[in-house]
Amino acid sequence: MDILRFITAGSVDDGKSTLIGRLLYDSKNILIDQLEALEKQSKNKNENGVDLAILTDGLRAEREQGITIDVAYRYFSTPKRKFIIADAPGHIQYTRNMITGASNSQLIVILIDARQGVIEQTRRHSIIASLLKMKNVVVAINKMDLVDYSEEIFNDIKAQYELVAKKLKLENVNYFPISAFNGDNIVSKSEKTDWYQGSTLLDFLENVEINENQEKENPRFQVQYVIRPQTDELHDYRGYAGEVISGIYRKGDEITVLPQNIQTKISKIETGGHEVDFVFTNQPAVIHVEDDIDISRGDFLVKTNQQPKVENELEAVVCWLDKKELNEGNKYFIQHKSKTLKAIIKEIEYKIDVNTLEQTPITESIKLNEVVKVRLKTASPLVFDSFEESKSTGNAILIDETSNSTVGAVMIL
Structure with missing residues (x-):
């Protein structure tokens, strides 16, 4: 079974945690023991006698205040698919949490309170979805029970959001009238919305297409570990372990080792302790090459005719995650999957307003939660694709040299 990673986003009290609780x-x-604990802790009980929101709100402060502060991850599965859900906070000051949760998601569920319609926070989260190139957007119009399951209100909010989606060029937007509290149209169809002819939310999540044609993807494999046992029985064994980031690798493929730019061929592929003829996206593998080449952790093995960029100056969009301010000339580590390099901020070109996507000039230091376009210079060449071409090889993080804290989420342009 494949895995769908999705994130829920929306304003405070739109019912994100309750929706996830309802799905579970x-x-x-x-x-059963979770259910018993849930019944004891529930204050805001539904018809089943439980408060489903506290399934995801794990911090004490979250439960006391009835809000989500940190991104909470939950896992569940059905006979058709496995799911990893990120429940993002709705507060403006936790925008950074929402960006980090969404960066690894294939789909976003934006909740809208049926009584409120499209509000500023709806637009903000939609802009972040646009910025992160989210290919699938679900608009769940929640709390339909509080507006008497009105088709007119649902259609009005849908029309409001269609204007937002058109402006941001969001594609594949799907709309659902739901009540997370009562369970309408989430796992089973609701009789109260007989005017709605679409599928349930879970049915959509089980069947939405997430894997693009792997034959068309540019093959990318980054070495995480060099296996060199040096035992008597494996005296000459040298394999390069990692995960296939994208595409397909076959025995006999002509490949280039980057950033060294050395050509060789794949002589053998192993996965799960067995030799195979090919491996594909998301599979762990050990690749062997014909020639004796100095290949280290962080190096890329790519198809010779489908190469990424190899540069030590790059442009990127950075979401700033630290209380310490960002300034030109600051030095950091940049971690790009398993490769870590020293980097310097050469220039901060402009700030991106997360409410409008407009570019504003820089007048002061960059503060927590702000999003900026920068020019970075790395100590040695970095192997990458643009974020638009490949989320996996187009993202990175900035790390503070002294504290080792992650201070910036990077989308390479």
């Missing part, structure tokens, strides 16, 4: 509860993914 109605799909029978809650253990």
Whole structure:
């Protein structure tokens, strides 16, 4: 089974945590002891006598205040697919949490309170979805029970959001009238919305297409570990272990080792301790090459005719995650998957307003949660694709040299 990673986003009290709790509860993914603990802790009880929101709100402060502060991850599965859900905070000051949660997601579920319609936070999260090149957007119009399941209100909010989606060039937008509190149209169809002819939310999530044609993807493999046992029985064994980031690798393929730019061929591929003829996206593998080449952790093995960029100056969009301010000339480590290099901020070109996507000039230091376009210079060449071409090889993080804290989320342009 494949895995769908998705994130829920919306304003405070739109029902994100309750929606996830409902998905887990109605799909029978809650253990009996969890259910008993849930019943004891529930204050805001539904008809089942439980408050489903506290399934995801794990911090004490979250439960006391009834809000989500940190990104909470939950896992569940159905006979058709496995799911990893990120529940993002709705507060403006936790925008950075939402960006980090969304950067690894294939789909975003934006909740809208049926009583409120499209508000500023809806637009902000939609802009972040646009910035992160999210290919699938679900608009869940929640709390339909509080507006008497009105088709007119649903259609009005849908029309409001269509204007936002058109402006941001969001594609594949799907709309659902739901009540997370009562479970309408989430796992099972609701009789109260007989005017709605679409599928349930879970049915859509089980069937939405997430894997593009792997034959068309540019093959990318980054070495995470060099296996060199040096034992009597494996005296000459040298394999390069990692995960296939994208595309397909076959025995006999002509490849280039980057950043060294040395050509060779794949002589053998292993996965799960067995030799195979090919490996594909998301598979762990050990690749062997014909020639004796100095290949280290962080190097890329790519198809010779489908190469990424190899540069030590790059342009990027950075979401700033640290309380310490960002200034031109600051030095950091940049971590690009398993490769870590020293980097310097050469120039901060402009700030991106996350409410409008407009570019504004820099008048002061960059503060927590702000998004900027920068020019970076790395100590040695970096192997990358643009974020638009490949999320996997187009993202990185900035790390503070002294504290080792992650201070910036990087989308390479």
